[in-house]
Amino acid sequence: MEKYTADDFRESIRALESAISKCEKAKIKLKDGSPQKKWVNRQLEAFYVALAFIKKSKKKYVREECAAALGTLELSIQKCKKMLTRFIEPGSHKTLLERRRKAFEIAVELIKREAEMNDTLKTIATRYSCRGYTDEEVGDADLAAIAEAGLQAPSGMNRQNWHIVVVKNKALIAEMESEGMRVLSEFPDKAIYNRIMSRGGKLFYNASRVALIAVKEAFPKGAELIDLGAVAQNMALAATSLGVDNCYCGLAVFCFAGSKADEFRRKLKFPEGYGCGLGVLLGYAKEPSAPHAPDKEKVTVIE
Numbered sequence: 607m608e609k610y611t612a613d614d615f616r617e618s619i620r621a622l623e624s625a626i627s628k629c630e631k632a633k634i635k636l637k638d639g640s641p642q643k644k645w646v647n648r649q650l651e652a653f654y655v656a657l658a659f660i661k662k663s664k665k666k667y668v669r670e671e672c673a674a675a676l677g678t679l680e681l682s683i684q685k686c687k688k689m690l691t692r693f694i695e696p697g698s699h700k701t702l703l704e705r706r707r708k709a710f711e712i713a714v715e716l717i718k719r720e721a722e723m724n725d726t727l728k729t730i731a732t733r734y735s736c737r738g739y740t741d742e743e744v745g746d747a748d749l750a751a752i753a754e755a756g757l758q759a760p761s762g763m764n765r766q767n768w769h770i771v772v773v774k775n776k777a778l779i780a781e782m783e784s785e786g787m788r789v790l791s792e793f794p795d796k797a798i799y800n801r802i803m804s805r806g807g808k809l810f811y812n813a814s815r816v817a818l819i820a821v822k823e824a825f826p827k828g829a830e831l832i833d834l835g836a837v838a839q840n841m842a843l844a845a846t847s848l849g850v851d852n853c854y855c856g857l858a859v860f861c862f863a864g865s866k867a868d869e870f871r872r873k874l875k876f877p878e879g880y881g882c883g884l885g886v887l888l889g890y891a892k893e894p895s896a897p898h899a900p901d902k903e904k905v906t907v908i909e
């Protein structure tokens with residue numbers, strides 16, 4: 607899905623919702639059993655599947671439903687293309703049709719990709735950094751599964767110099783967040799602070815749960831950071847596979863860079879000698895988005 611942006615996704619959702627609303631209205635007026643009504647019903651089924659894929663909805667469709675949707679969407683793309691040839695001048699109708707065609711194309715690609723990939727590859731390809739969450743809380747069973755996935759990460763010499771702390775306490779999350787922002791605001795270089803301010807001013811983007819991965823220095827120096835990355839990625843992928851949106855939060859370390867560091871370490875029950883390595887934000891996205899585009903130039907194969 608590398609060629610599409612978050613804006614393309616947003617626009618496609620709007621285009622599909624408008625197409626659905628139009629079909630729902632048309633359906634009422636059409637005669638039962640008529641070819642027009644059959645086509646509208648077929649389109650509606652396909653558009654709902656397309657919308658679910660683009661919104662990364664938790665609703666899953668069986669293979670037959672996806673295959674039927676693919677057929678209808680491909681046909682709808684052809685129809686859009688044909689209609690588009692009639693528009694010479696730009697205008698709102700043309701724009702609407704172009705957006706609809708693009709939404710159908712994105713959905714077709716997503717549905718096809720889902721059919722071709724195994725579950726692990728699908729999860730890897732759909733994980734993205736979510737920077738805006740609803741108030742919906744992640745359930746305990748999902749949190750336990752995500753933390754356990756973290757613990758299943760490899761570590762050099764199996765040292766496991768890590769400890770995962772899942773924070774559900776909203777007051778503590780808010781306290782850490784304001785301390786982190788305070789520390790960042792005092793940096794001579796305001797770039798990071800301004801960046802977070804431009805994203806709403808919240809270090810944790812309203813995530814209902816914040817998992818902190820605490821680490822202890824290992825030998826050779828810095829080796830614990832490699833292990834930390836593996837824990838975090840296991841957690842992020844486990845979360846994605848469970849439909850829990852997530853984001854790494856390296857900036858969480860700044861909550862522990864001021865005068866409240868010891869207090870937080872105590873409240874969070876970090877084991878002796880452990881410091882905050884990274885945060886993993888967990889929640890449900892306000893708006894779905896897409897991961898960064900993989901740059902295939904960064905792979906070299908030597909035959």
Ligand SMILES: Cc1cc2nc3c(=O)[nH]c(=O)nc-3n(C[C@H](O)[C@H](O)[C@H](O)COP(=O)(O)O)c2cc1C
Binds near residue numbers: 735857858
């Ligand atoms: C070690 C690490 C720390 C990160 N810290 C933050 C962070 O504090 N805040 C944030 O919004 N994103 C953070 N990210 C997410 C990256 O910005 C994101 O992975 C990157 O932009 C690629 O986007 P994608 O994850 O959606 O593909 C971090 C990622 C990594 C690997």
